[in-house]
Amino acid sequence: NLTGLDLRAEIDRLRRERNAVILAHYYQKPELQDLADFVGDSLELSRKAAETDADVIAFCGVKFMADTAKILSPNKIVVLPDMDAGCSLEDSCPPEKFKAFREAHPDHIALTYINCSTEVKALSDVIVTSSSAETILQQIPKDQPIIFGPDRHLGGYLNRKFGRDMLLWPGVCIVHEAFSETELLKLQAQHPGAPVAAHPECPPHIVDHADYVGSTSGILQYAKTMEGDTLIVATEPHIIHQMQLALPQKTFIGAPGADGNCNCNICPYMALNTMEKLYVALRDLEPRIEIEEGLRLAAKKSLDRMLELAS
């Protein structure tokens, strides 16, 4: 029973005692972002996990992110406050089906979005995040056939932007899929001139209305450099917390779903992590990420290639 505990003070005490670093993604609840040692996008969090000299990584994000931390830092204890914090993109791409897809296209290389299982990473040639995908794709010769999974919207966006014809795995993010074009147009009419920033996991009917398309860190950077004082944000709305901290004088409006409300775009997986669960994870060093060594090494190859090519 955790009633009466000062969770913030207890988390701070345990982080010192355990020599733990707390990493949080921009889609985490504000209270978790506020106590984290580092808040970032998927690429930045992978880099932090690879570089840290802490003994424990407490990962406030989803499982594929904590798995990535363990793949890159196998000697650290990696805890994820809620092991059910999955991802619809990872779920859309079962390893045995992905393996069959690869085998059906033996002349293609597999460029794979980091939002996938460790098994799928092990079956891939190069991993990308939304902030590194463009740089990495431009280093692959145009005549090299590519399969891209699991996010068909990110893959389609890259195909259109760079004139590629990558074969796309049919996965989607249920959160970014839920934005409504009609409601977005209504919101733009209410805020004439306000730019729209969208994550490339959004479908084309949202991305087509965006003034800026990029990763969570890219959207945050755009908010800091844009002219004007209002921004419409088409990604998971918890990122708005960082925008309000950095730019308190500006207005940030979450793009709506079909009900006109931006809260339908809260990622249900990210939302599973709480202060209580983080406290228990630091106290018990459970639930812990464990990955079989052969699988880890196979997955690390494609992640290392990302880290090399992304810089």
Ligand code: 13P
């Ligand atoms: P980035 O933070 O890398 O833009 O990715 C967002 C995401 O999909 C997390 O699920």
Ligand code: SF4
């Ligand atoms: Fe996965 Fe989408 Fe949630 Fe990101 S926002 S973790 S892609 S379900």
